[in-house]
Amino acid sequence: MRVAVIVFPGSNCDRDMHHVLTDVFKLESQLVWHTDELPKNIDAIVLPGGFSYGDRLRAGVIAAHSPVIAQVKKMAEKGMPILGVCNGFQILTEAGLLPGALLKNTSLSYICRWTEIIVKNNKTPFTNKFKLNQRIPIAIANGEGRYYADKETLHLLKKNNQIVFTYAEDVNGSTMNIASICNKEGNVVGMMPHPERSAEQILNPKDAKPASMIFESLLNTLGVTA
Amino acid sequence: MPSFLVNVIIENKPGIADPEGDTILSDLVLKDKKTSVKKIRSAKMLKFQIEAKNKESAEKSVMDLCNEFRIYNPLVSKVSVETSGA
Numbered sequence: 001m002r003v004a005v006i007v008f009p010g011s012n013c014d015r016d017m018h019h020v021l022t023d024v025f026k027l028e029s030q031l032v033w034h035t036d037e038l039p040k041n042i043d044a045i046v047l048p049g050g051f052s053y054g055d056r057l058r059a060g061v062i063a064a065h066s067p068v069i070a071q072v073k074k075m076a077e078k079g080m081p082i083l084g085v086c087n088g089f090q091i092l093t094e095a096g097l098l099p100g101a102l103l104k105n106t107s108l109s110y111i112c113r114w115t116e117i118i119v120k121n122n123k124t125p126f127t128n129k130f131k132l133n134q135r136i137p138i139a140i141a142n143g144e145g146r147y148y149a150d151k152e153t154l155h156l157l158k159k160n161n162q163i164v165f166t167y168a169e170d171v172n173g174s175t176m177n178i179a180s181i182c183n184k185e186g187n188v189v190g191m192m193p194h195p196e197r198s199a200e201q202i203l204n205p206k207d208a209k210p211a212s213m214i215f216e217s218l219l220n221t222l223g224v225t226a
Numbered sequence: 227m228p229s230f231l232v233n234v235i236i237e238n239k240p241g242i243a244d245p246e247g248d249t250i251l252s253d254l255v256l257k258d259k260k261t262s263v264k265k266i267r268s269a270k271m272l273k274f275q276i277e278a279k280n281k282e283s284a285e286k287s288v289m290d291l292c293n294e295f296r297i298y299n300p301l302v303s304k305v306s307v308e309t310s311g312a
Contacts, residue, residue: 061296094296101302103238106245148242148302173243 047088060090081125089190106173137206
């Protein structure tokens with residue numbers, strides 16, 4: 001089972017993600033430069049966090065035009081599990097793979113702290129080991145993390161069960177405290193919090209077990225016994 | 227071919243919070259008792275210097291670029307252009 005971790009100029013969570021996938025959850029993981037072809041035999045894709053292209057113009061917009069994104073779109077259509085974390089979430093929205101937008105935080109500040117998120121959809125490839133409304137202590141680190149969608153889009157998100165996680169508190173002004181959404185089919189998930197920084201007990205001041213279940217869900221999806 | 231300066235102004239759509247404009251209003255202007263100011267909205271301006279046969283063609287070329295490359299996010303932003311001879 002192989003997971004491609006896409007690396008853009010300015011990604012800075014790619015190696016953390018690779019470490020967690022490989023060293024903690026024993027999944028074969030491969031870093032893939034954004035101008036390279038996706039490997040043929042991959043089973044999942046992760047777009048990691050960071051500051052692709054220095055967040056110039058808008059977070060994620062320039063990376064969304066990278067050559068690899070056309071291939072990511074094809075894999076998304078085929079139903080492959082795809083996870084975008086933080087900047088990866090921003091790239092997925094700018095690429096049109098997920099609805100809505102991530103705007104500057106209401107505070108206009110870069111936020112880097114621990115918070116809790118609540119599971120609202122446990123049917124995705126990254127949440128199928130959770131119970132609904134389970135709480136996850138997790139790290140957030142973003143400046144443009146305020147999720148926004150218009151009324152019509154919010155209606156569809158609710159109707160199609162596309163809201164995956166919400167914040168337990170208002171951290172950045174996100175509409176309905178949304179921290180994570182998925183596409184209508186459920187295989188493409190974007191989330192602002194950082195599971196790769198939260199899934200090891202040495203890093204998590206509370207409990208790393210819930211965040212680790214995001215990766216255990218992926219293992220479950222791929223048919224690997226955790 | 228004549229040259230034009232096309233200024234593209236990008237701002238949040240009405241109804242979408244603009245914390246930068248709100249901060250300038252609340253924490254600078256109103257703190258200095260300039261109570262005649264009722265609202266401030268922030269915006270980003272990109273200045274395109276472009277060669278075109280006329281003003282309309284220059285504006286169309288710039289807006290086509292803005293749409294093709296998602297220079298602005300149509301979900302959350304509105305754009306306007308101001309053009310002058312460069």
